[in-house]
Amino acid sequence: MSTDARVSCVSLSFRRPDGGEVFSGLDFSVGPGRTGLIGLNGCGKSTLIRLIAGELTPQAGTVSVRGGLGHLPQTAVLDTALRVDQVLGISERRAALDAVESGDVRAEHFAVIGDDWDVEERSLAALDGLGLGHIGLDHAVGEMSGGECVLLRLAALLLRDPGVLLLDEPTNNLDAYARRRLYDVVDGWTGTLLVVSHDRELLERVDRIADLREGEVTWYGGNLPAYEEALAVEQEAARRMVRAAESDVQRQKRELASAHVTLARRRRYGQKMWDTKREPKVVMGQRRRAAQVSAGKHRVLHTERLAAAEERLGEAEAAVREDEEIRIELPGTRVHPGTEVLLLRDPVPPYGPPLRGELTVRGPERIALTGRNGAGKTALLRTMAGELSPLSGEAGPLVATGYLPQRLDVLDDDASVARNVARAAPERTENAVRARLARFLFKGAAADRPASTLSGGERFRATLAMLLLADPAPRLLLLDEPTNSLDLASVRRLSEALAAYEGALIVASHDVPFLESIGITRWLRLDGELRDTTPEAVRAGR
Known part of the structure; x- marks a missing residue:
């Protein structure tokens, strides 16, 4: 495994098939160590992983990977007719080994085997290390559980010994025993590992956190608890900045109002002097022009100060995270204790x-x-x-x-989110359906997106809305x-x-x-x- 393996994304831009922008000019680089990639559902975590893996092509920018790459996708679906050795990618070498052991010494068999004479032993050791020792190489995938299939896909990646390993929600569907096996792999990883996960115990094992938010990545050293602590300190400081900026805006508004009052008084005094003709017209004209210039400068000064204070307030407010969260209002369906x-x-x-x-x-x-x-x-x-x-x-x-x-x-992938939810509640009006969807963060055009374009978390929200409505x-x-x-x-x-x-x-x-x-x-x-x-x-x- 190469210790200098790394991933580099430069000026990466990508849009969904429906035209929605995911990234625009994203720069992202990750090297040796364990990196946890986190962010809100739909922010583009899986999209970034798939771009790095080469499953998607960016509209602009470049992706480069140094060292071999292994990718465990969020949905690891395997053909149930495959055998374990086929998933591991060793079926041809096994067949060549069997032929040689049976006395068939044709050169083509040796070419297939190469130097990998212990491929079966290594494969069985990889399976055993992930808790799949009870599964033989001739076992059918169709006889395995979803969690076992995830571990089998991981074993296939580990056999290739990649320098860069991409894991997208790898603990989904894994029982406690299987999760511990996965944690062992993460703990012992010496190359570059990038993992998307909501599993707190897994994120406690990473060396750094990459927080993907609004198309940009912010880096935090340490694991998830360290990230949460740093973020809490950062957000408290941001809230203090907002309070200070709000006070400054109010002060600048008061000073501008005071300036207007002062200027109005000066104008009234100048008009009174003109009306009473207490001084020569030439002198009064010079004073009026000087007062107008001074008043203009004074007004511009306070207006600029207020604008600057409001800009600082906007910047301070932008640093405070006010992420929308789903508002799940479960129906009033109380069940009597004896029912x-x-x-x-x-x-x-x-x-x-x-x-x-x-x-x-x-x-x-x-x-x-x-x-x-x-x-x-x-x-x-x-x-x-x-x-x-x-x-x-x-x-x-x-x-x-x-x-x-x-x-x-x-969900019907060809139908919109709104139409999917409406199918479960045909008596509800379109407005009622859209009002419920808004609570699940599908507002306006988002409710009209085809289900096929949704991320895993967005798909969950749409399915849950469909269930509860x-x-x-x-x-x-x-x-x-x-x-x-x-x-x-x-x-x-x-x-x-x-x-x-x-x-x-x-x-x-x-x-x-x-x-x-x-x-x-x-x-x-x-x-x-x-x-x-x-x-x-x-x-x-x-």
């Missing part, structure tokens, strides 16, 4: 492992559904929501239910990894909204701090059956 909202009895989903046992959810219970990748949490949630019919047993909601899927694939309003919410792709501010706002929700809630998530923030009343682990567990056990991956 049954969901019943499970030995359900066997169409895919995933069967579930033994019974579960009755009553009233405003708040349940965390945890478990290892591949345990069947998504299949169970889809069965609870009524999207899948169990092959046997019972699983179904007894009240109006809203389901937020992990893949956020319920539905008729009838949900009294049971089923959420599958809801914090995936959300920026830190949106995670906090979602936590606040769900904490105030009065209906029943079942959340599948590996994000323990988020689960604790929404007042979970019961922790369940899915492992062939639903077992009671604790947040401490979830953190430890047990």
Whole structure:
């Protein structure tokens, strides 16, 4: 791995297909070490990663990468028909090795192998290092969970030993055990690593923070806590500057008003002298002209001072962050504590492992559904929501239910955000739909953007708006990894909204701090059956 590997972007400009500007003249450079790239949803983090990876072409500017590059995208979708060795990129070398071991010594096989005679051993070691030691090289991707596929993609990158590694929300869908494996990779990285993430524990491991905001990057030394501390100090200083600038503007306004009063008095006095003809006309004319020149200079001086003070106030206000946040107003769907909202009895989903046992959810219970990748949490949630019919047993909601899927694939990519949301609430007027969307930061033309142009966080907001605006309003919410792709501010706002929700809630998530923030009343682990567990056990991956 090259220790001088680096990425350099010069005067980078890029527009979305709908014409919206993402970057204009962006300069960005990152070298050896671990860099966390953060910013609000939709600010262009994933776009910048894709530009560096060569998946997108800028309208202007250049991108250069020194050292080999590996890119783990936010949505790592693999062909389910592939084998593990094909994903790792070693299938041809394995076939050549098998041929040579079988006595076929044609030169073409040796050309394919090169010096990589231990490719199978290295591959198995890479899989084992990421907790995939139980998966053989002939294993089919279709038999693996989403989290295992993410780790498999990462193993393929590590085998290439790149100097530059780009990770876009790598902990999405990973259970606690898999996250620890990823953290180990990050801790031991000696090249250049650039990671986009909302995972606090991952961002605590970086050496510096790059804050992408309004098309520009501001650098902060240290990890996420150091960034938050520095930003708090910076923002307090900015607020003090605003207060001082506001005081200066008011003072300049008073001085300008006072100057106008003084000048008016001088004019009245000069007119009185002219009217009473106490001095010769020549002398009075000279005095009048001198007074007019002096008055003009005085007025211009105070006007310029006021303009300068107002400009300083504008600059000070621009330094204070007043980022808009989603305003989630969950419907008033209070559920009486004794009301049954969901019943499970030995359900066997169409895919995933069967579930033994019974579960009755009553009233405003708040349940965390945890478990290892591949345990069947998504299949169970889809069965609870009524999207899948169990092959046997019972699983179904007894009240109006809203389901937020992990893949956020319920949106019609060809339709606008407003039209997507309107589909869920056909009785609502267009004005009512747009008023709700404004609370999710889709205002004006933003509501008319095609769903295909949305970032991961924007797609989440649109899907959540569609869910909460539905008729009838949900009294049971089923959420599958809801914090995936959300920026830190949106995670906090979602936590606040769900904490105030009065209906029943079942959340599948590996994000323990988020689960604790929404007042979970019961922790369940899915492992062939639903077992009671604790947040401490979830953190430890047990």
